[in-house]
Amino acid sequence: MRYHKEKARLARAAAQHPYLGGNFAPVTRVYPLTPCEWEGHIPDEFIGGQYVRNGGNPVTNDDLARDAHWFDGDGMLTGVSFRRIPGNNDDGPNRVQPEFVNQYVLTDLFLAAITTPSLRRPILPSIATLINPLCSLLMVVGQIFRTVLHVFLSRLWGAQQAIERISVANTAIVYHDGRALATCESGPPMRVTLPELGTVGWFDGVHAEGEPEPAIGQSGFAVNGLFGSMKEYTTAHPRVDPVSLELMLFHSSFVPPYVLYSIIPSDDPRSDRMGLHPLFSIPVPGVTLPKMMHDFGVSTRYTVILDLPLSLDPLNLARNKAFVSYDPKGPTRFGVFPRRFPEGVEWFETSACCIFHTANTWDEVLDWTPQGTPREFAVNMLVCRLTSAALMFTAGNVAMLPGPVESSSSAVDFDFEEEDQCRLYYYRFDMPNRCISHQWALSAIPFEFSSVRDDRAMSNARYVYGCASGSSFGAALGRAAKLDSLLKVDALTLIERGRKNPPASVTGCVDTRTAAEVLHSSDPNDPIQLFAMPSGWYAQEPRFVPRAKGTREDDGWLVFYVFDESQLEADGHAPEDAYSELWILDAKNMRDVVARIFLPQRVPYGFHGGWFREDQIQRQRPVLTTRSVPEAGTYQGPRNVLLRGLFSAWMPLRETMMWWLA
Secondary structure, eight states: OHHHHHHHHHHHHHHHOTTSSGGGSOOOOOEEEEEOEEEEOOOGGGTTOEEEEEEEOOSOOOOTTSOOOTTOSOEEEEEEEEEEEEOOTTTOSEEEEEEEEEEEOOOHHHHHHHTOTTOOSOSSOOHHHHHOTTSOHHHHHHHHHHHHHHHHHTTSTTOSSOOOOOOOOOSEEEEETTEEEEEOTTSOOEEEOTTTOOEEEEBOSSOBTTSOOOSSOOOOSOOOSTTTGGGGOOOSOOEEOTTTOOEEEEEEOSSTTOEEEEEEOOSSHHHHHHTOOOEEEEEOTTOOSOBOOOOOEEOSSEEEEEEOSEEEOGGGGGGTSOSEEEOTTSOEEEEEEETTOGGGOEEEEEOOOEEEEEEEEEEEEEEEOTTSOEEEEEEEEEEEEESSSHHHHHTTTOOOOOOOOOOOOOSSOOOOOOOSOEEEEEEEEETTTTEEEEEEEEESSOOEEEEOOGGGTTSOOSEEEEEEOSSOSSOOTTOOOOBOEEEEEEHHHHHHHHHHSOOOTTTOEEEOOOHHHHHTOOOTTOSEEEEEOOTTEEEOOOEEEEOTTOSSTTOEEEEEEEEEGGGSOTTSOOOTTOOEEEEEEETTTTOOEEEEEEOSSOOOSOOOEEEEOHHHHHTOOOOSOOOOOOOTTOOOOOOSHHHHHHHHHHHHHHHHHHHHHO
8 A cells, every 4th residue: 555655646746747757757778779660761971870869867766756857867878870781782882770779878976876776866966956946955955965975975885886076977969089978067078989879988188088098198177186076067068160170168166266168179180280289277267156157159269158147156055045046137248268368358248148058159350451361350159048047947847936136246237127038049249349239039939959060160150950849948837848840040141131120139039920920931031941840749959960962051951859749648657668769851941851760769858969970980089998887786895804894884884874865
C-alpha cells in the first residue's frame, strides 16, 4: 500500500512539473551506434558526417517532487551518424547508413551519482531552488551545504569518483582544432569523441585529459587553489572564427575580476601563417558583480560581453534576495573591445532585458585611411532578446514575483514598460561616437535558438535560422515552451528596411506580422519564411548543412530532431516505445522535408547541437584513454593494516552521512 501511495505521489508531482514529463522527461537507455530505418533522399553532403545535440538528462530522477529546472540535468549527447558505405555499380558511387547513438557525458558529477546507489536527488541544487524568491535562506544554504559535503566526501575513503569540477556539460557541443567539446558554463569544456560520443576528459585550453601530453609544456586557463575551479567556468557558447580558426571564450565566476577572456589558436597552417598566439584568462575591466552570462558576440575585429541585470551572486542571500535575481530597472550593458585587447573595453548601456543567445556579430567599416585600410567601425549584433527573465523562472515552474527595485546606476533613463516577448533583435554599436545607434526587433514572431551558416559567422550573413513558439518563450506556469515551427529570416533585408524607416528605439519592430500572416504570404521574396510543424509535432534547434556547390547562402539543408506528441499517454507520460525522428529540411524553400530518419527511442527536448563534417571526424586528435563507468563496489580501501582498521571504522559513518545526503 505504501509503495502504491508513493508511486501515485510521484506521478502527480511529475504531472505538476512541465519539464519532468512528456518528452521533457529523461530517457534511461543509451545506445551505441545503431542502424536506423529512413525514407526519402539523404544528400551526398551528409555522407560521412554526424549531427549531435546536447541536452540535460538527469540520471538521478527518483524524487519527482524535488525542485527541478529545464537547465538542470546531466549532459547527454544524442547523435545521428551518416556512415559511408562503399557502393557498387548498381547502387552508385556511395551509399549511406544512418546510425543513432546517445551517451551521457561522463562528468565527475555523473560518475559520482551512479556510484552512489542511495542517491535520490541530483548532487547539485536545482536552478529552480536558486531562483525561487519563496525559498528560505535556510533552504538555499542547506542545499548548497549538501553539495559542498558531497564534494568533500567524494575525496575521502569510500568514494569511487572524486568531484573535481561541478559542470554537467549539458548545453552545447562545438568543434575546434581536432576536438569536439561539450560545454556548460559551470566548468571547462569536456572533450568527446566522434562518432561514438565517448568521453575523453576536461579541456584546459591546451590539453585534454586522456590525450598524449603536449611536446611543449604550456598552461591554459586551468587554475589551482581554493577558487581555481571557479576561474575555469567557461561559456557554454565558445565561438570559432571560420577564417582564422581561433576559439574565443570567456569565463565568468563569483570572484573578482568576475569575467576573464581567452583565445585559443588552431594548429592549422592557416593560423600559423597569421602568427596568432593564445591568450588565457585576461580580465575584462568594468564588471563589478557576478552575473549570469550565457553567451557573447564575436566579430572579425571585436568581442562583445553581455552584462545583464541578472545577477548570479551568493551574496544575494545576505541581501534577502534570491541567489539568481533579476532587476527589471537595472541597465543592460554591452562591453565591446578589440578581439585581442580586452583592456580597451567600451561600455554601452540600454534598458533591462535578458539575452541568452546571440545569432551573429559583424563589423561595418565607417571610415578609411588614405592608404585604403579600415579606420573606424560600427559593430552589428543580432540576438534573441527577452524583455524579462520570465523564461528563467517558468523553466523551473517558479512564479516570478515582483521584488524590490534597486535604484539604478544607469546613465540612461528608460521610463517605459515592455510586454513579455522574445524576438530577433538588432543592435548597432557606433564605436567612434560611443553610442547604440540602432536597437529594435526585426520581427514580432517569438524567436529563439538562433544560428547562421557556420562559414558565414562573424560576417554579414544574410540568413538567420531559429525556432518559433506558438506561445511566448516565457510560458505560463504549468506549461512548457515548445517549438512548433522553424524560421528563416533575411536579416540584412529587414535591417535595411529598419534603417530607412527606423521603428521606435528599443520597443520598435520592423516586421510586425504574426506567424500566421507570414505562413499565408505568397510573396516569393518574403524576408521571413516559416516551416510549420504538423499539428501535435514539435521541433528542436536546427543546424545548417551547406550544399557542396551551392550558389546562394541558403543553398543547403536544416537538420533537427522532431517528436510526435500523439504518442504520449492520456496523462502526458511518454511510453517506453515512444520514438523521435531526425528530419532534413530544404533550407532554400523551407518547405520540403527531403529525408526522415526513424530513431530507436525518443530524444528529449534539449538545447544546442552541431553538424560535424566527415573530414572533421577524420582529423580528430589522438586519444590515449577515455572515461568509463566504474563497476559498483570496486573500491578496495587502503592495504596498510592500521589504515584498514581506520577505514573499517570510517565506512559506517560515511554510509550514514551519504544516506542523509541522499
